[in-house]
Amino acid sequence: MTRTREDIEALIARTALGDRAAFGELYDATSAKLFGVALRILKDRGTAEDALQDIFVKVWHGADRFTPGGASPMSWLIAIARNHAIDRLRRTQAAGGVAPLDEEGLQVAETRPGPEAEAIASGERSRLDGCLAELPEDRSAAVRGAYLDGDTYQVLAERHGVPLNTMRTWLRRSLLKLKDCLTR
Amino acid sequence: MSDAADIYGAGPGGPDGRGDAATAGEYALGLLPPDEARTFSSRMRAEPALQSLLAFWQERFALLAEEEIEPVKPPRSVRRKIHARLFETRPRRTVTRFWQTLGGLVVTAAAAGAIWLAVPSSMDRGAHFEFSAELGTAETPVHVVASYDEDRNVLTVERLRADPGPQVSYEMWVIEGENAPVSLGLLPPAPRADLFLPADLGAGFAGSTFAISEEPIGGSQTGAPTGEILGTATFAEL
Numbered sequence: 135m136t137r138t139r140e141d142i143e144a145l146i147a148r149t150a151l152g153d154r155a156a157f158g159e160l161y162d163a164t165s166a167k168l169f170g171v172a173l174r175i176l177k178d179r180g181t182a183e184d185a186l187q188d189i190f191v192k193v194w195h196g197a198d199r200f201t202p203g204g205a206s207p208m209s210w211l212i213a214i215a216r217n218h219a220i221d222r223l224r225r226t227q228a229a230g231g232v233a234p235l236d237e238e239g240l241q242v243a244e245t246r247p248g249p250e251a252e253a254i255a256s257g258e259r260s261r262l263d264g265c266l267a268e269l270p271e272d273r274s275a276a277v278r279g280a281y282l283d284g285d286t287y288q289v290l291a292e293r294h295g296v297p298l299n300t301m302r303t304w305l306r307r308s309l310l311k312l313k314d315c316l317t318r
Numbered sequence: 319m320s321d322a323a324d325i326y327g328a329g330p331g332g333p334d335g336r337g338d339a340a341t342a343g344e345y346a347l348g349l350l351p352p353d354e355a356r357t358f359s360s361r362m363r364a365e366p367a368l369q370s371l372l373a374f375w376q377e378r379f380a381l382l383a384e385e386e387i388e389p390v391k392p393p394r395s396v397r398r399k400i401h402a403r404l405f406e407t408r409p410r411r412t413v414t415r416f417w418q419t420l421g422g423l424v425v426t427a428a429a430a431g432a433i434w435l436a437v438p439s440s441m442d443r444g445a446h447f448e449f450s451a452e453l454g455t456a457e458t459p460v461h462v463v464a465s466y467d468e469d470r471n472v473l474t475v476e477r478l479r480a481d482p483g484p485q486v487s488y489e490m491w492v493i494e495g496e497n498a499p500v501s502l503g504l505l506p507p508a509p510r511a512d513l514f515l516p517a518d519l520g521a522g523f524a525g526s527t528f529a530i531s532e533e534p535i536g537g538s539q540t541g542a543p544t545g546e547i548l549g550t551a552t553f554a555e556l
Contacts, residue, residue: 154509155481165396166389169390209380213346220348278386306341312378
């Protein structure tokens, strides 16, 4: 069942009022996508299922912080899902020497419309692809790996055979190029 | 981090806030070392521009997820567990909401011969249910569990899912054998409410049928169900 952006916004708004039926519909409409996001990062079904529970508990409690007309509702939900999965991943990695994030974890940006947080037009998707394609191939692979798989600088540096600081410099430069291209 | 300052564009002092744009991107990706992530979080509370930068990245990166990550259907157990975590312990927000609406609603229930009250979670411990009827499932539009406590002559109604909308009311009924349905009043708006039954009602719950019908606002005017029956369930002994 395909839901429009407006449908999802309305479901989030009703969830914010404590409407459980709307929350159930929101779950039915979006859980497969958010589960896909968590699974891709956590690579383990059981862990991703636990994460999905936490994600929707966060959505229920945080729904009143979503402002319609700003960020797209799916990107808001995806940010919550991804941040939670990353938090979990980093905590697991902490056992292996990567420091965890603080308890609050990553924040999700407020969704009120701002100069740079305007609603994204449908054409933005191909634009993002175009801008990523302007980066050298290994750089755009690093950005994708960091986002989609939650790769750390450590992982990226090893994969690309460069020192960690070099990797970081690369990635920051790539982000700025990407931003220039996207706002051109 | 002293080495961070050596990195191209790092730090808030970068030209035209470009350092911040890159840092916001790293934050969005979850790449910042913990101490820098904390610094960025606390700066963000005071600087709306940083919020905007983060929103910029989150919006764009989410496009990657929308495009490249295939949806995977989670097992049904996850939905049930979320429901149990959020609603079976009843968060404070819903209880508060209920008390705010109590005044206008007690009258209709009382008119049907029963009085219901919301139950704070601390009172749950005393309840001892003899019979229970689960009407609907997590998949149906109406999902209500009614449990009867013989000692107190109280029917506890858990409204797991029901959305009558503004045009109609949902009314509860108990049907004993071939007898005519007896109204239990309107479905309480609270997630969980105790229905204090009149003394003559309740004795026959075992094996009787629990039903919910759609009625005009305020409930059936005839004393019998007039609208669509939204579900029925049998009171089973626990």
